[in-house]
Amino acid sequence: MAAPFWRTKSLQEMTTAEWESLCDGCARCCLEKLEDEDTGKVHYTNIACRLLDCEACRCSDYENRMSRVKDCVKITPEEQFFWLPKTCAYRRVSEGKGLEVVASARLRRPGDGA
Numbered sequence: 001m002a003a004p005f006w007r008t009k010s011l012q013e014m015t016t017a018e019w020e021s022l023c024d025g026c027a028r029c030c031l032e033k034l035e036d037e038d039t040g041k042v043h044y045t046n047i048a049c050r051l052l053d054c055e056a057c058r059c060s061d062y063e064n065r066m067s068r069v070k071d072c073v074k075i076t077p078e079e080q081f082f083w084l085p086k087t088c089a090y091r092r093v094s095e096g097k098g099l100e101v102v103a104s105a106r107l108r109r110p111g112d113g114a
């Protein structure tokens, strides 16, 4: 079986469809973050962006997000990924990690055990 594209291509080499398919819509990148000025470390809060629809787990105005939220970041292959959550596929692929662990973790439900 051929290796999946995220193992054989860099983020820059992916087609638009491949790139888009990496995002699982977790919306964790839409949580407010604090960056330590001294260390550059990013801390995630439990506060959602004002445009995040927490019921649907998606941006309520995706088309106009950049003009409505000044620090909304359009994630592109040229972007830096260190600030994204460790489970984010873009960050994992950029760090040379696979996606299989993330997939199995997401399939686990509360109460299923560790």
Ligand code: SF4
Pocket (backbone or CB within 6 Å): 022, 023, 024, 025, 026, 027, 028, 029, 030, 075, 084, 085, 087, 088, 089, 090
């Ligand atoms: S954290 Fe990554 S996978 Fe989750 S919504 Fe944001 S870009 Fe997509």
Ligand code: SF4
Pocket (backbone or CB within 6 Å): 029, 030, 031, 049, 050, 051, 052, 053, 058, 059, 060, 061, 062, 065, 066, 069, 072, 073
């Ligand atoms: S404006 Fe940006 S950060 Fe806010 S919910 Fe929409 S995509 Fe997420």
